[in-house]
Amino acid sequence: MNLLLLxxxxxxxxxLFAVGGGLATLPFLYDLAHKYxxxxxxxxxxxxxxxxxxxxPMGVNMATYVGFQNGGILGAVTTTLGLVTPSIIVIIIVAxxxxxxxxxxxxxxxxxxxRPAATGLIGAxxxxxxxxxxxxxxxxxxxxxxxxxxxxxxxAVMIIFTKKTKFHPIVAIAISGIIGILxxx
Amino acid sequence: xxxxxxLFVTFAKMGVVTFGGGYAMLPxxxxxxxxxxxxxxxxxxxxxxxxxxxxxxxxxxxxATFIGYKQKGILGGIFATLGLVFPSLVIISxxxxxxxxFADLAVVQHAFAGIRVCVGVLxxxxxxxxxxxxxxxxxxxxxxxxxxxxxxxxxxxxxxIVVAAGVFGLFFSGKIQNLEANKK
Numbered sequence: 080m081n082l083l084l085l086x087x088x089x090x091x092x093x094x095l096f097a098v099g100g101g102l103a104t105l106p107f108l109y110d111l112a113h114k115y116x117x118x119x120x121x122x123x124x125x126x127x128x129x130x131x132x133x134x135x136p137m138g139v140n141m142a143t144y145v146g147f148q149n150g151g152i153l154g155a156v157t158t159t160l161g162l163v164t165p166s167i168i169v170i171i172i173v174a175x176x177x178x179x180x181x182x183x184x185x186x187x188x189x190x191x192x193x194r195p196a197a198t199g200l201i202g203a204x205x206x207x208x209x210x211x212x213x214x215x216x217x218x219x220x221x222x223x224x225x226x227x228x229x230x231x232x233x234x235a236v237m238i239i240f241t242k243k244t245k246f247h248p249i250v251a252i253a254i255s256g257i258i259g260i261l262x263x264x
Numbered sequence: 265x266x267x268x269x270x271l272f273v274t275f276a277k278m279g280v281v282t283f284g285g286g287y288a289m290l291p292x293x294x295x296x297x298x299x300x301x302x303x304x305x306x307x308x309x310x311x312x313x314x315x316x317x318x319x320x321x322x323x324x325x326x327x328a329t330f331i332g333y334k335q336k337g338i339l340g341g342i343f344a345t346l347g348l349v350f351p352s353l354v355i356i357s358x359x360x361x362x363x364x365x366f367a368d369l370a371v372v373q374h375a376f377a378g379i380r381v382c383v384g385v386l387x388x389x390x391x392x393x394x395x396x397x398x399x400x401x402x403x404x405x406x407x408x409x410x411x412x413x414x415x416x417x418x419x420x421x422x423x424x425i426v427v428a429a430g431v432f433g434l435f436f437s438g439k440i441q442n443l444e445a446n447k448k
Binding site: 166256 | 279280281282283287288289290291292295296307310311313314315316317318319320321322323324325326329330333334338341342345348349351352353355356357359360361366367368371372373374375376377378379380381382383384385386387388389390391394395397398399400404405407408409410411412413414415416417422423425426429430431432433434435436437438440441
């Protein structure tokens, strides 16, 4: 029971301090691996690989994995709840404040530039996913010679498919996964 | 209570189909939350993402909490978040218990090489849609491109970028809005 409490508390801290996406949790997880025996560096690298090849937010997947290794289902539930508790508390406070001040000039002004900035951030994330998918490398190590023709064709096909049809995105994801298996991507 | 169950189920479905972190969730959110359920607008989603980026926690979780809270208060926020993490709990527990080498399987690697291409396309489409709501003229377009380049090619933290864009807006949005409104 002590270990569960400790894991809840430690993942609560990760959730509280990891600002940004799932990858932002990594430095905190490595700190934990340094401090405790119930989480190791090799566990973290396993988790990254598994998180990237399973659905769901990466940070949640990582918390679940560590929790499960140490306390089965109960452990997994404990670490995941620990991770999301700060989000729930903070966002509910922020949402409350936002609702109250939504019509204020200052809030409107902030969001007027925040929206294009957020679009830019999402664009950058999209760009890094596209480069990784088509060139199998990250943006900093990018070169045209690494272009994967099969992936490029699928990319073009999927652009047309998603433009011309009104299917839920999951249909395109499923088709792409199957094509990846059939054509050995 | 029905709304809470609907939130849980809807976000659980989204948790199943979100591959590759918070940003990859965006196309799914647009389709499900904006188009189908009409729980939020495109602009709302951008606001949630910007806020999620600079508040503690995982962006996908923050966004789920936000949408849930707006639908049904604190309980709604909790149910939406629990729904989102539920599939992860089940899937990761199964993999951790039975499939130690899951990520090394050839089938999994091939499938994910294909899925990654598709996620790239979906995020691209999502950005084009968001563009229309967020970019009102040349200055906001410039902000978008500067942030895109800074975020893609430098190590500057997204938190810093979001805060800087917000502070900039607090002082200059009045002027920018006038300029961009006059252009139209």
